[in-house]
Amino acid sequence: MQRLFVENICKVYRNKKNDGHLVLKDISFGVKTGEFVSLLGPSGCGKTTLLRLIAGFIQPTSGRVLVDGCQVSKPGPDRSFVFQTYGLFPWMTIKDNILYPMRQQKMPEVEHRKRLQDLLALANLEGKEDLYPHQLSGGMQQRIGVIRALSCRPKMLLMDEPLGAVDMQMRNKLQREMEQIFMNDITTVVMVTHDVDEAVFMSDRVLVMSEHAGQIVSDIQIPLQRPRNRSDKTYREKVSQLTALLQNVYPWPKDEFAKNDDNLPPEIETNNPSYYCHSV
Amino acid sequence: MTPEMRPVFNADATREKIRNEIIAENAKRKVRFPRMYWLVTLGVIILIWQLAAMRFHNPILMPTPWSTAVGLFNAARNAEVLHDLSFTMKRIGIGFLLSCAIGLPLGFVMGYSRMALRFLDPIINSVRLIPMMAWVPLSIVWFGIGDGPSVFMITFVGVFPITLSTIAGVHEISPDFYHAARCMGASRWSIFRDVVVPGSLPGIMTGIRLALGNGWMSVI
Numbered sequence: 265m266q267r268l269f270v271e272n273i274c275k276v277y278r279n280k281k282n283d284g285h286l287v288l289k290d291i292s293f294g295v296k297t298g299e300f301v302s303l304l305g306p307s308g309c310g311k312t313t314l315l316r317l318i319a320g321f322i323q324p325t326s327g328r329v330l331v332d333g334c335q336v337s338k339p340g341p342d343r344s345f346v347f348q349t350y351g352l353f354p355w356m357t358i359k360d361n362i363l364y365p366m367r368q369q370k371m372p373e374v375e376h377r378k379r380l381q382d383l384l385a386l387a388n389l390e391g392k393e394d395l396y397p398h399q400l401s402g403g404m405q406q407r408i409g410v411i412r413a414l415s416c417r418p419k420m421l422l423m424d425e426p427l428g429a430v431d432m433q434m435r436n437k438l439q440r441e442m443e444q445i446f447m448n449d450i451t452t453v454v455m456v457t458h459d460v461d462e463a464v465f466m467s468d469r470v471l472v473m474s475e476h477a478g479q480i481v482s483d484i485q486i487p488l489q490r491p492r493n494r495s496d497k498t499y500r501e502k503v504s505q506l507t508a509l510l511q512n513v514y515p516w517p518k519d520e521f522a523k524n525d526d527n528l529p530p531e532i533e534t535n536n537p538s539y540y541c542h543s544v
Numbered sequence: 545m546t547p548e549m550r551p552v553f554n555a556d557a558t559r560e561k562i563r564n565e566i567i568a569e570n571a572k573r574k575v576r577f578p579r580m581y582w583l584v585t586l587g588v589i590i591l592i593w594q595l596a597a598m599r600f601h602n603p604i605l606m607p608t609p610w611s612t613a614v615g616l617f618n619a620a621r622n623a624e625v626l627h628d629l630s631f632t633m634k635r636i637g638i639g640f641l642l643s644c645a646i647g648l649p650l651g652f653v654m655g656y657s658r659m660a661l662r663f664l665d666p667i668i669n670s671v672r673l674i675p676m677m678a679w680v681p682l683s684i685v686w687f688g689i690g691d692g693p694s695v696f697m698i699t700f701v702g703v704f705p706i707t708l709s710t711i712a713g714v715h716e717i718s719p720d721f722y723h724a725a726r727c728m729g730a731s732r733w734s735i736f737r738d739v740v741v742p743g744s745l746p747g748i749m750t751g752i753r754l755a756l757g758n759g760w761m762s763v764i
Contacts, residue, residue, distance in 0.1 A: 339727045340726075341727065344727055345723065351723070369729045
């Protein structure tokens with residue numbers, strides 16, 4: 265069953281000084297109910313613009329976005345959004361942040377408590393509900409961002425580089441946790457990312473976008489069981505396939521990352537006392 | 545060098561030594577009298593004052609700090625002065641409340657709606673720049689003698705900082721917060737109450753401080 269349908273979307277940014285910068289050119293794709301789709305592409309390919317169009321924050325120049333057959337004209341509670349910068353209200357406690365969408369959507373008061381506890385358990389953050397967002401780490405804040413978006417069981421979840429601001433170890437940990445969250449609470453998701461590994465790890469389907477005049481250049485299925493295993497053969501094949509595709513749409517100098525063994529630091533003398541002193 | 549001749553390296557002792565150094569360093573940095581700097585400033589000012597008073601040697605041109613202190617002490621016990629002071633406080637209080645009552649709604653409307661900003665900004669900016677002194681005769685004609693002109697002045701000088709900083713406060717709210725609220729099905733009223741007001745509060749507080757300061761300066 266088709267949940268989201270993006271139909272011939274074009275987006276042109278115009279101002280007085282230019283005569284139109286084409287960001288998205290005639291994009292069409294569908295997303296099935298319960299499917300996790302990633303939009304993968306180099307920076308500036310218009311993937312975030314596309315996600316914001318689906319959310320209804322901005323309007324397309326032509327074409328339309330349909331959710332369950334209804335045209336999107338403004339942001340609504342059926343399409344939750346997870347922001348790269350978390351988007352949590354800094355003046356509310358974690359509890360109030362999570363309860364906010366439930367209160368706005370008139371969820372019965374009796375359900376609040378249970379849903380709050382379920383969500384906190386889902387994100388592994390029990391006991392943190394009375395803290396303020398700035399008292400939590402970036403990774404914790406993003407988990408709150410995700411469960412807040414899920415709190416009213418939206419039709420679909422839109423995530424804009426949700427793990428863009430955390431380091432690699434935290435990224436891998438959060439990817440596991442988000443995988444758990446989506447395995448327990450199946451939701452239709454569209455995620456924007458520029459990270460090939462993240463796209464393969466999280467999604468059922470990856471749409472690769474090209475850098476210029478944003479177009480979808482390939483549509484790759486990831487037919488892997490969850491939880492996913494990074495050392496799996498098919499997994500690694502998908503990663504190299506997508507990396508190659510990205511290199512074609514965004515050709516960078518091939519030898520830039522070539523290793524130069526002469527530049528490695530000299531070996532550290534471990535019996536030198538000053539070495540210990542600095543490491544205390 | 546034989547193994548016995550090597551300097552013995554004791555990791556525990558080194559750690560201990562470094563810990564003691566850190567403690568000593570912290571102790572040095574610790575400010576024992578947090579008010580000391582403030583007192584030093586006050587002392588220097590009083591000293592310069594005293595020197596100046598000794599130079600002029602005339603209690604009318606430049607009274608000494610001591611005689612000023614005595615004067616303040618006497619004034620604080622004088623019922624008439626206290627009565628006058630309560631009047632001044634009342635004027636400032638009323639003026640300040642009025643400037644909040646006018647400035648905050650104006651600021652929210654102008655910050656929220658681009659149209660309102662376009663319409664009202666020229667008016668605000670032209671009225672704001674009329675010198676204070678030009679209002680004095682007019683306000684006496686309008687409000688008579690008594691609290692009226694004074695309250696008018698205090699309100700007048702308070703409205704603009706509050707309005708302008710509220711506009712700035714509303715503009716500083718990240719668009720993501722509006723998007724997030726609308727994504728969660730928030731009503732217009734809720735966006736105002738839960739996003740616009742708390743989000744612009746830091747800006748509003750700046751305006752309130754400026755307004756109070758201006759108010760004190762324009763008490764006649």
